Amino acid sequence: AQKVTQAQTEISVVEKEDVTLDCVYETRDTTYYLFWYKQPPSGELVFLIRRNSFDEQNEISGRYSWNFQKSTSSFNFTITASQVVDSAVYFCALSQETSGSRLTFGEGTQLTVNP
Amino acid sequence: ETGVTQSPTHLIKTRGQQVTLRCSSQSGHNTVSWYQQALGQGPQFIFQYYREEENGRGNFPPRFSGLQFPNYSSELNVNALELDDSALYLCASSPGLAGAVGQYFGPGTRLTVL
Numbered sequence: 001a002q003k004v005t006q007a008q009t010e011i012s013v014v015e016k017e018d019v020t021l022d023c024v025y026e027t028r029d030t031t032y033y034l035f036w037y038k039q040p041p042s043g044e045l046v047f048l049i050r051r052n053s054f055d056e057q058n059e060i061s062g063r064y065s066w067n068f069q070k071s072t073s074s075f076n077f078t079i080t081a082s083q084v085v086d087s088a089v090y091f092c093a094l095s096q097e098t099s100g101s102r103l104t105f106g107e108g109t110q111l112t113v114n115p
Numbered sequence: 116e117t118g119v120t121q122s123p124t125h126l127i128k129t130r131g132q133q134v135t136l137r138c139s140s141q142s143g144h145n146t147v148s149w150y151q152q153a154l155g156q157g158p159q160f161i162f163q164y165y166r167e168e169e170n171g172r173g174n175f176p177p178r179f180s181g182l183q184f185p186n187y188s189s190e191l192n193v194n195a196l197e198l199d200d201s202a203l204y205l206c207a208s209s210p211g212l213a214g215a216v217g218q219y220f221g222p223g224t225r226l227t228v229l
Contacts, residue, residue: 004157033214043203045158045220052215091157095214102148102171103207103218105157 002027004094006106013082014114021077021109023092029053031097034068034075039089039108051075082113119208119221127227128196136191136224138206144219146170146212147189149181150205152223158205164189165212193226201228 003026013019025034036048049059051068059066063083067076079086089110093103120139128134140147146165150158160173164183178194187208193200203225207218 031214033217035217037220042222043225044222045205045207047217047219050215050217095217097214099214100163100165100171100212101146101209101214101216101218102160102163102173103150103158104160105150107157 002029002032002094002096002099002104004092004104004106006092006109008109009107010110010112012112012114015084016081017113018078018080019082019111019113021079021090021092021111023075023077023106025073025075025092025094027094027096029096029098033095035093035095035103036066036075036077037091037093037105039091041088045091048077079111082111084113084115087111087113119206119219121204121206121221121224123224124222125225125227127229129229130196130198132196133192133194134196134226136193136204136206136226138189138191138208138221140187140189140206140208141219144208144210145187146209147183147187148207148209148218149189149191150207151175152203152205153199154202161191170212196228198228201226 037045089108092106148163149161152158162172183189203223206221
């Protein structure tokens with residue numbers, strides 16, 4: 001069985017602060033994929049990034065960066081110099097090779113960036 | 116390229132009624148998945164269709180059923196609605212079954228059961 005845990009229910013920061021969203025996952029598959037999605041108040045899930053289990057190279061894309069560590073089963077997401085428009089619910093998700101493209105989501109972290 | 120679309124946007128039903136939600140997949144995508152997202156929770160997998168056949172189901176009762184059509188669009192049907200069925204229903208499409216491909220989500224249908 002697979003599971004995704006996002007321990008932080010809500011985070012509130014002031015604009016321009018850096019913020020890290022935590023994600024811990026469980027899976028028995030050796031091949032799996034990790035995702036981050038953003039859900040603004042409109043409700044649509046917006047894809048941010050995908051990483052596969054055999055590529056632990058961390059990535060930076062603009063103000064976003066991701067830290068994938070298999071040793072601790074974590075896939076954390078950092079926003080540098082946060083902006084009010086970053087306010088949303090962020091979901092970490094997992095798919096396993098044996099389960100195809102279906103996703104298992106965490107409970108989400110509500111990020112509020114205050115001006 | 117047209118993304119995933121869903122209809123209707125909002126829906127209000129009463130207990131015991133039946134509802135049909137619709138989803139058009141992104142161009143070139145042959146796989147559609149449905150998720151239920153209750154308020155304040157993460158999306159939960161309902162089932163997935165690949166080339167008109169059900170390909171996996173989550174922990175949902177048989178009154179949740181679906182269809183996929185030859186053009187890969189899909190329907191989610193829920194019979195005998197219960198209050199707990201009130202949620203945002205999300206449709207996602209992907210260009211295949213492989214875990215690597217990721218899924219692209221529509222805007223969702225918000226169902227309220229009174």
